[in-house]
Amino acid sequence: MDKRVRIAKRVAKELHDGDVVNLGIGMPTLVANYLSHGVSIVLHSENGFLGIGPEPQSELADKDLVNAGGKPVTIQENGCCFDSAMSFAIIRGGHVDTTVLGALEVDEQGNLANWMVPGKRISGMGGAMDLVVGAKKIIIAMEHNNKDGTVKIVKQCSLPLTAQAEVDLIITDMAVIAVQKDGLHLIEIAEDTTLEEVVAATGAQLIFSEDNIRIF
Amino acid sequence: MVKICTANEAVKDISEGMCIMIGGFLGVGTPDGLVQALVEKGTKNLTVITNDSAFPGVGVGKLQDNKQMSTLYTSYIGGHPESGRCMEEGELKIVLTPQGTLAEQIRAGGSGLGGVLTPTGVGTVVEEGKSKIVVADKTYLLEEPLKADFALLKAYKADCHGNLIYRFSARNFNPLMAMAAKNVIVEVEEVVAAGAIEPDNVITPGIFVDLLVKGR
Numbered sequence: 212m213d214k215r216v217r218i219a220k221r222v223a224k225e226l227h228d229g230d231v232v233n234l235g236i237g238m239p240t241l242v243a244n245y246l247s248h249g250v251s252i253v254l255h256s257e258n259g260f261l262g263i264g265p266e267p268q269s270e271l272a273d274k275d276l277v278n279a280g281g282k283p284v285t286i287q288e289n290g291c292c293f294d295s296a297m298s299f300a301i302i303r304g305g306h307v308d309t310t311v312l313g314a315l316e317v318d319e320q321g322n323l324a325n326w327m328v329p330g331k332r333i334s335g336m337g338g339a340m341d342l343v344v345g346a347k348k349i350i351i352a353m354e355h356n357n358k359d360g361t362v363k364i365v366k367q368c369s370l371p372l373t374a375q376a377e378v379d380l381i382i383t384d385m386a387v388i389a390v391q392k393d394g395l396h397l398i399e400i401a402e403d404t405t406l407e408e409v410v411a412a413t414g415a416q417l418i419f420s421e422d423n424i425r426i427f
Numbered sequence: 428m429v430k431i432c433t434a435n436e437a438v439k440d441i442s443e444g445m446c447i448m449i450g451g452f453l454g455v456g457t458p459d460g461l462v463q464a465l466v467e468k469g470t471k472n473l474t475v476i477t478n479d480s481a482f483p484g485v486g487v488g489k490l491q492d493n494k495q496m497s498t499l500y501t502s503y504i505g506g507h508p509e510s511g512r513c514m515e516e517g518e519l520k521i522v523l524t525p526q527g528t529l530a531e532q533i534r535a536g537g538s539g540l541g542g543v544l545t546p547t548g549v550g551t552v553v554e555e556g557k558s559k560i561v562v563a564d565k566t567y568l569l570e571e572p573l574k575a576d577f578a579l580l581k582a583y584k585a586d587c588h589g590n591l592i593y594r595f596s597a598r599n600f601n602p603l604m605a606m607a608a609k610n611v612i613v614e615v616e617e618v619v620a621a622g623a624i625e626p627d628n629v630i631t632p633g634i635f636v637d638l639l640v641k642g643r
Contacts, residue, residue: 256596258452281506295527296530322550332515335479335501336502340528340547340548341526375551
């Protein structure tokens with residue numbers, strides 16, 4: 212299975228019927244395709260509406276209706292629109308149940324770096340810092356390591372932070388890791404990997420008891 | 428009755444060194460006719476407050492293409508590579524601000540507030556140079572209000588008194604900026620008779636609006 216699909220499917224299991232969810236641009240948007248049967252969620256778009264629907268056929272695209280990545284979308288029957296202050300009040304005020312974002316680095320304290328790399332062209336943080344501080348549950352969805360094999364789950368982030376100690380769960384193609392006060396708890400590993408491989412591919416201390424690790 | 432004029436007339440009093448707010452999110456909800464008029468006028472050295480620098484040739488991106496800005500307050504420049512390059516090489520001062528913070532700074536500017544306290548950015552580079560205030564054991568950053576000489580906005584419809592409604596995600600920063608600038612110019616798709624917009628449906632009260640321009 213494609214790594215991205217595997218991650219998206221596993222993230223989808225974390226979402227419950229009725230949840231208000233913000234999915235980051237890129238791979239996290241795939242999560243909406245894999246919701247469990249009977250689970251319906253309300254997707255929040257930080258540019259100012261609730262109820263993101265599927266991408267329209269190109270001839271039906273509305274110039275005034277795009278997602279936070281600027282791509283044409285539709286709005287569902289239960290949707291509603293608002294300005295940017297309301298949009299971020301929804302985020303910061305704890306009215307978003309879950310946000311799913313990618314990461315450059317996550318560390319043992321739940322610190323997240325995902326907005327800039329010193330020396331590389333800067334894009335800006337957009338709404339990421341507010342989302343990570345404000346949503347009730349922060350799920351990081353990413354490939355376990357960088358393409359060159361370097362680790363992304365580290366003891367301490369070296370890149371500029373997006374937010375401090377806010378990450379709750381890390382879901383990768385290899386593992387599911389819960390961030391708790393005492394560190395990173397390995398709770399699941401992928402069916403085609405081993406405990407040893409996960410430990411070797413992780414740059415941080417993983418807490419686990421071998422008998423309790425589930426397979427996904 | 429609010430005066431209706433052409434885009435070129437509307438921007439005639441914008442002069443070098445002024446501060447301008449421009450609505451829009453990646454070009455959606457940006458007053459394209461007003462931005463084009465400002466490009467044709469060629470006014471330089473502008474301080475611009477806007478969510479993002481859009482894309483080359485799109486929305487606020489045109490002011491970047493034409494090098495008309497000296498300072499840019501924004502949350503995202505990833506769509507316009509020239510913004511990143513100008514920031515790196517010091518040609519343009521760019522103040523990157525989390526999107527929700529930018530919205531609240533503008534709202535505060537228009538609401539007579541001395542600023543807002545937000546948890547967003549605590550423990551990141553965003554906190555540099557800002558006062559930190561602890562309320563009930565939680566740390567917040569004091570973010571100061573933003574105001575402007577002009578706001579260039581886009582709405583869907585205005586009535587002849589300037590009461591505004593918006594469409595879908597084209598609302599974004601427009602209602603906030605309508606409160607925060609001395610002169611507010613709004614490009615609309617249609618001007619309708621008084622009473623044609625129900626009082627209950629008005630999003631931006633007409634008292635904020637100084638000039639209307641017919642656009643698309």
